[in-house]
Amino acid sequence: MLNELRVNEKIIRLMVGFITDIQNMDGIVYYARPDLTLGAGFGTAISTQGGPKVQEELKKTGSANITDVVVTGGGNLQAKYILHAVGPRFQEEDSEEKLEATTLNVLRKAEEHKLQKIVFPAMGAGFYGIPLEVSARVTLGVAREFLEKAVEPKEVVFCLRDSRELKVFQENLQKMK
Amino acid sequence: MAQNARSHKASKVVERMGKKLNRQMVGSLVGCVHCGMCAESCHYVLANPDDPTYAPAYKADQIRKIFKRNFDWTGKIFPWWVHAQDVRTDEDLEKLKDIVFGKCTNCRRCSLNCPMGVDFATINRMARGLLVSVGVMPEGVAVVSKDQWEVGNQMGVLPQDYLETIEWLSDELENEFKDTAARIPIDKMDADVVYAINPREVKYDPRTISDAARIFYLAGENWTMPSEGWDMTNFGLFSGDDELGGAVVQRVYEKVIELRGKRLVLSECGHGYRSTRCEGPNWSGTGVPPFVIESSVLTMLRYIKEGRIRVDKEKNRAAVTFHDSCNNARSCGFYEEPRELLNLLVTDFREMYPNRAENFCCTGGGGAMSMSEYTPQRLKSAIIKADQLKATGVKVVVTSCHNCVDGLTDVIRHYKLGMKVTQLVNLTANALVIPEKVVVPVEALISVVTLPLQGFKILVVDDEPDILTFLAAVLEDQGATVIQAADGEQALALTIQEKPDLVTLDLSMPGKNGGYVFEEIRNNPEIASTKVCIITGKPELRRLIYERPVAPPEGYLDKPVNEETLLTNIRMILELKRPHGHA
Ligand code: SF4
Ligand code: SF4
Numbered sequence: 001m002l003n004e005l006r007v008n009e010k011i012i013r014l015m016v017g018f019i020t021d022i023q024n025m026d027g028i029v030y031y032a033r034p035d036l037t038l039g040a041g042f043g044t045a046i047s048t049q050g051g052p053k054v055q056e057e058l059k060k061t062g063s064a065n066i067t068d069v070v071v072t073g074g075g076n077l078q079a080k081y082i083l084h085a086v087g088p089r090f091q092e093e094d095s096e097e098k099l100e101a102t103t104l105n106v107l108r109k110a111e112e113h114k115l116q117k118i119v120f121p122a123m124g125a126g127f128y129g130i131p132l133e134v135s136a137r138v139t140l141g142v143a144r145e146f147l148e149k150a151v152e153p154k155e156v157v158f159c160l161r162d163s164r165e166l167k168v169f170q171e172n173l174q175k176m177k
Numbered sequence: 178m179a180q181n182a183r184s185h186k187a188s189k190v191v192e193r194m195g196k197k198l199n200r201q202m203v204g205s206l207v208g209c210v211h212c213g214m215c216a217e218s219c220h221y222v223l224a225n226p227d228d229p230t231y232a233p234a235y236k237a238d239q240i241r242k243i244f245k246r247n248f249d250w251t252g253k254i255f256p257w258w259v260h261a262q263d264v265r266t267d268e269d270l271e272k273l274k275d276i277v278f279g280k281c282t283n284c285r286r287c288s289l290n291c292p293m294g295v296d297f298a299t300i301n302r303m304a305r306g307l308l309v310s311v312g313v314m315p316e317g318v319a320v321v322s323k324d325q326w327e328v329g330n331q332m333g334v335l336p337q338d339y340l341e342t343i344e345w346l347s348d349e350l351e352n353e354f355k356d357t358a359a360r361i362p363i364d365k366m367d368a369d370v371v372y373a374i375n376p377r378e379v380k381y382d383p384r385t386i387s388d389a390a391r392i393f394y395l396a397g398e399n400w401t402m403p404s405e406g407w408d409m410t411n412f413g414l415f416s417g418d419d420e421l422g423g424a425v426v427q428r429v430y431e432k433v434i435e436l437r438g439k440r441l442v443l444s445e446c447g448h449g450y451r452s453t454r455c456e457g458p459n460w461s462g463t464g465v466p467p468f469v470i471e472s473s474v475l476t477m478l479r480y481i482k483e484g485r486i487r488v489d490k491e492k493n494r495a496a497v498t499f500h501d502s503c504n505n506a507r508s509c510g511f512y513e514e515p516r517e518l519l520n521l522l523v524t525d526f527r528e529m530y531p532n533r534a535e536n537f538c539c540t541g542g543g544g545a546m547s548m549s550e551y552t553p554q555r556l557k558s559a560i561i562k563a564d565q566l567k568a569t570g571v572k573v574v575v576t577s578c579h580n581c582v583d584g585l586t587d588v589i590r591h592y593k594l595g596m597k598v599t600q601l602v603n604l605t606a607n608a609l610v611i612p613e614k615v616v617v618p619v620e621a622l623i624s625v626v627t628l629p630l631q632g633f634k635i636l637v638v639d640d641e642p643d644i645l646t647f648l649a650a651v652l653e654d655q656g657a658t659v660i661q662a663a664d665g666e667q668a669l670a671l672t673i674q675e676k677p678d679l680v681t682l683d684l685s686m687p688g689k690n691g692g693y694v695f696e697e698i699r700n701n702p703e704i705a706s707t708k709v710c711i712i713t714g715k716p717e718l719r720r721l722i723y724e725r726p727v728a729p730p731e732g733y734l735d736k737p738v739n740e741e742t743l744l745t746n747i748r749m750i751l752e753l754k755r756p757h758g759h760a
Contacts, residue, residue: 018336040320041327045335047728052705055727090312091189126326126424127319129310161327162405162428 001170002177007147012140012156014169019121019159020045025079026115026153027071029106031123032084035063036070042121046082050075054082066092067101069109083109083118089128096134099124103142110153119157122165132165136172144176186311187264191247193310197303198248205300206244208293209234215287215297220537220561221280221554231558233287233297236276240304270313277304278315279551283415284503284538298543306417314416316724317547321412326421329428330408332376333729341753342379343402346387350394359394361386364436365401370476371438372402373409373429373453375446375579381733382579383749384742388606389444392477395609396485400442406432409443410579411452414504415544419460426457430466440469442476445600447502447578448542451509472511474577477605478518488522488608496525497599498569500585501536502578510534515577515601522604529569537562539576541584549720556591563592574598586735590714628656629744633751634675636660638668638691639683639712644736648681648712651740652747665689669697672704679751682730684713684721692721699727708750712738 005012019028019042030042036058038047046054057072064070070084085106088098103123110118123139124130143156160166183191198206211234216222221231229235238260245252245261252261264270283298308314309322324333334342340363347360362368370393378385393400406428413422433441443450452460454470480486499519506512512533519526531537540559545551566574566589574585574596582598589596635657637648642663649659660675662668666689672680680698684691691711699705710732711721721730731750734742 021336039323040333041323044324044328044333044728048335052700052702052727055700056702091186091310093185121327126421127323129312161329162424163431164424164427 002174005173007144010147010154012143014158016166017159020049020077022119022159025117025119027081027083027110027118028079029083029085029120032086034086050077067098069105071109087124099138100142103139107146111150115153117155118153119159122160132168136169140172183265184267186267186270189311190307193307205295206241208295210293214290218287218290221558223561224558231280237297237300239276240300274308274313277301278548282538282545283543285507302417309416309418315548318416320724321547322416325412330376331410331412332380334376334379339379345753350390361390362401364404367437368399368401369439370398370400370442371433372400372442373407374444375410376408377579384745385602388602391606396480403432409453410446410449414448414452423460427461433468442471442473444473445577447504451504455509474515474518474601481521487610489610490522490524492608493523493604495573496571497523497573497575498527498529498571500574500576500581501533502581503538503542507534518601522608527569527571529565537565539581539584546583559588562588566594572596577601629748631656634658634677636671636677636680638662640686665694668694679708681710681712685715696727710750
């Protein structure tokens with residue numbers, strides 16, 4: 001199955017792993033809550049491995065709206081930046097469009113900060129209930145379109161949590177070939 | 178018209194209900210004749226005889242009326258006749274949440290007596306799932322679900338922490354047996370046993386892992402623990418989220434297949450057993466996996482019967498009783514084997530009544546331990562369990578479920594029963610007869626007598642002078658430099674001033690309580706990386722584990738704490754290179 005897609009000189013890559021442990025990333029994407037509290041899940045990893053600085057920075061922003069992306073430093077994490085993307089949750093109205101906008105905003109922020117390599121989770125899938133198929137189709141589609149024109153980022157990685165997620169992303173990447 | 182009047186969330190709930198209706202569900206939704214026979218089965222009803230809202234049939238009606246209004250023809254045409262009523266607003270959903278999460282532990286005891294075969298817990302679980310899908314759930318449920326979805330286990334144990342903990346336990350074991358083979362293998366291919374556990378064991382009860390490892394080692398088992406898919410618990414069973422249920426089970430199954438393991442052995446956890454062995458194939462849609470799945474109770478029993486390990490019941494002389502977990506006993510019919518094993522391990526076993534499939538819930542089932550907003554009503558309903566425990570006249574309760582350990586511990590403390598909870602794995606390990614070849618020579622023992630806490634500075638915080646003295650004495654004996662604080666303010670000041678490696682923190686203290694102190698520590702960048710071990714007699718403050726705006730504590734111990742447990746946990750916390758200590 002396909003794990004990579006070249007878009008001009010840039011690349012979209014799929015892998016299975018744990019997002020905060022991926023080496024050599026300039027930015028990691030965190031699917032954030034509107035109140036910008038890191039909370040559980042990957043938030044536990046960010047607050048534990050990144051230290052309290054990340055939440056401190058978020059406190060200054062306060063809160064954000066759905067589709068907003070807030071950029072903070074990575075604290076003690078490998079990655080320099082964390083892109084806190086406030087995506088749609090729990091079957092809210094127009095989830096798909098909002099997910100599209102959120103993903104695009106992440107990529108714009110990455111470009112703005114000149115990040116070469118960024119890594120996404122399966123956006124909104126799992127806990128927030130965006131169907132895996134929708135998450136894969138929308139985020140891969142937006143990433144591909146963005147990479148066609150943009151200078152940065154050069155590499156967009158999707159770090160998936162298990163083979164169940166990987167399979168659906170692979171299928172969608174295959175369709176885009 | 179009714180449709181238009183519904184909030185977005187309410188319409189999504191109704192829409193999804195339609196998709197969840199299968200024959201079994203509809204049977205339970207339409208079957209009730211309101212005979213009331215189930216009421217006497219439910220511990221909530223028995224503890225609240227004057228409150229009809231706890232009756233299983235009443236609770237079921239709150240879900241049933243939505244079904245009738247939207248899916249049953251009588252309800253659609255004559256809603257007034259069959260008490261059909263729609264769910265319209267977000268407030269309606271909140272009210273429903275307080276019933277399905279707060280007034281039932283999904284223990285299924287009420288289904289025992291129902292002449293119509295109604296299984297209320299199935300309907301209740303469906304309703305939980307519908308609410309979760311629109312984001313209406315207790316905060317603790319959200320935290321645990323998200324941890325299991327994203328981190329891969331219910332307690333948010335990070336991959337590196339898991340591996341380091343196993344490594345640390347391996348070192349301990351190797352040291353104990355003076356044998357390099359006495360280690361816990363990770364991801365060993367072609368093992369006869371792949372052992373999956375409850376994350377509570379890594380985080381707060383590492384002794385159960387090393388006890389199991391001792392047993393596997395002495396049995397000469399070709400075994401391994403997996404690096405991923407090691408959490409055999411499944412919050413999907415509690416939250417009603419079948420997708421989570423399926424994803425978790427699939428991770429466990431796939432890892433065993435990848436390792437070409439022959440048998441998946443599950444540590445003692447009732448809901449994990451039910452989820453992984455019984456419900457898993459349905460949720461995941463993967464069918465029955467190509468390997469055997471068994472409870473570690475069966476594995477231990479087999480080792481004894483086959484003579485692979487020898488046990489001496491004289492080593493467990495205290496009188497014990499046995500608590501059947503609802504998921505093991507009522508849902509899976511797994512109750513004779515634990516008794517068979519228990520009888521080989523102890524000299525004095527006394528049944529509690531009722532027992533087996535009719536036993537009362539520990540009152541912490543169905544994820545109740547993670548929902549702190551309902552703790553007062555949970556503990557009030559626990560009087561039934563407390564009376565049942567007290568009537569046994571013994572001081573030790575054995576159970577084969579990690580969730581029940583926590584549930585029972587809370588009941589025991591709240592009702593001051595002075596009992597201790599333990600599991601079959603602990604009793605088996607304690608009763609082991611160590612064969613000659615692995616008996617550690619005396620010289621070796623002497624050579625390892627060093628002071629394990631040498632060089633560590635520990636701040637102990639408790640408002641009870643006796644406990645402070647006990648903690649300080651035990652830790653100082655092991656070489657630690659101990660400082661003491663008797664209240665929250667002093668604790669914070671000393672943490673900033675002395676920068677200890679670890680703080681043991683009591684939660685309930687006058688003035689600034691331990692919960693406040695903990696969050697202050699975590700929120701102050703200067704001291705945020707201090708390791709914290711909560712030691713508490715207040716179960717309701719478990720929210721620090723389950724609902725946390727900050728990184729969770731490294732350790733959590735229930736009072737009363739004995740010396741051995743205290744030292745194992747403190748050493749593990751201090752000796753592991755957890756990210757907190759290396760900011
Ligand atoms: S499942 Fe258990 S807690 Fe829930 S109503 Fe029935 S008896 Fe009561
Ligand atoms: S015992 Fe069965 S039929 Fe009778 S009230 Fe309870 S659920 Fe309904």
